[in-house]
Amino acid sequence: MLIGKKNDILSSEITPEAVYLNRRQLIKGAAAMAAYAALPVSAQAGRGDMLFKVAVPDGAYYTSEPQTPFDDATSYNNFYEFGTAKTDPAKYAHALTSDPWSIEVGGAVAKPGVYHLEDLLKGVDIEERIYRLRCVEAWSMVIPWLGFPLSALIKRFEPTSKAKYIEFTTLYRPEEMRGQRSAFSTIRWPYVEGLRMDEAMHPLTIMSVGMYGRELPNQNGAPIRLVVPWKYGFKSIKSIVKVRFTERKPKTSWEGIAPEEYGFYANVNPEVDHPRWSQRFERRLPNSLLKPNRIKTQMFNGYEDQVAGLYKGMNLRRNY
Template sequence: MKLSENFGILHIVPYTILPPWQLKESGVTSESAYWNRRHFLKSLVTVGIGASLIPLTGCNKSDKQLTALEATYKNLPSLKRLPTNPAFAKVDRPIADQAIASSYNNFYEYGGSKSIWPAAQALPTENWKVEVSGLVKNPKTYDLDDLKKFPLEERIYRFRCVEAWSMVLPWIGFPMRALIEAVEPTSAAKFVRFTSFYDPAITPGPGFHLGALPWPYTESLRLDEMANELAFFAVGIYGRELPKQHGAPIRAVLPWKYGFKGAKSIVKVEFVAEQPATYWHTLVANEYDYIANVNPKKPHPRWSQAREKFISTGPDLSWDWKETLPYNGYGEYVAKLYG
């Protein structure tokens, strides 16, 4: 299947043995269904920190708000119909509606509620640059055109928040391994640090006191985790470029880890020798550990991780209780990293 003119052709080896968490093609929501639910949009959610303990409640958004929300998606450039990697094409749960995924977000640079998508529109994405530096042979500053030269594909991944809610999302992007190959880390590089955009004039913060906040937001992986085939840089979702509330124009997606590990709006990628400090681990180390793999047997200090609220599609915003899977169901890909 061809990509757009600038991308060339992506060749994928056919995948015939499906992991147990995959299902038939019929289980994937069609693109035409994402927005065709005005009655459904009226039950979008506003929830703060600790969503694992707070019931989801409707907020009855006005038609004006809903039109603006829809426009943030429909006005984004299309990424055509990029190929879906067959190894990551199916999940045993439905894809979240675009309306839900676009309005139920954590992005603490812009506020502490889930309904931060209006505030996140202040993010300046023009002339975006990503500096890749540190212990590499080929340091480089990438612009968006450079990033899109990596072979883009769609991957349908589970998403599990540390707050014990989950979704399924259709990301578009490229494997982190491709960046590793391009910059060639030296033998001294053991970790990678991701730094998110921060400007105190634009990103006011969450609006609640947690002590001295360690801005900018940073996250980190071991180098072997970054090289795993699941580790992904997303530049799009639902067939278009990323909306700003999703972490435009590029974010990290790590489906076997809790969502806070996926840095949004990345401006710097540094390869380093020592484990770097990260945002939430610096603030509350006993609640947000560095590795942060999804683990149903390891409770958060304030709630259980054994089950999760899977946010579903339908005429009313609702959830289904699901049993949490080790590594969010991706153990066959990553368990060997932690043996």
């Protein structure tokens, strides 16, 4: 978020100071301020002074693969609410008001309600997890996310025995999200995604509130998004405003648009091609015509040891 001089900003556009400071104190309380020079150069580039130092867990939450530069990760995105071109989110997402923010929780839970983001962040341990993000268009990134397990929130809401799935909904605000008011959009807004309960409870699944040591940029899903690293990127829904626990599998946005191309599970599987291109290889960002940075796609995006058991006995070609 950019901070301007007082006389540069209209009074109607100023976030209440108490709300603004409270959120940042909650994040800073979970991650101590780090010296700029102590961070890797790749994590410093292109950012301001809101930097946080957090512990990097071992094993499944970490990859030694080179991280995608911050500028690439924040300028080449899919966020159709701001346009279909990969550069549209970075160009137009500044219009999004992400503070204050609240999330409506409903369905098969004992504690439904509308929760302010600051209240949801209280008591959670924010940690850094370096995950791969693989998109169905055959490009990928390696991003250091700041977040916490989704399971921590699920337990707080106390789902009932009827809660078999979780449905997530993105903000619908066409006056700020120009893609939602486009006459050429094929998506029925708002954007909807979903997970099976055991997928949502898996320790790899996180709610992210930041990346590269700072709060999420608008184009990357501010102020809170889902990250499910073994699935294609469209499952990791951005700018979440509603979470609903259901007994039946929710119908997701891309299933409604192109069910023959984008299934509910969206597990990264190099053996199942998209109808219009192969999934066997991917282009790791950054890349260029002369340096395509083409690598072989891994089953479950490299997390097979951790998540394959969730799909034991399932036909992963039919349940794509």
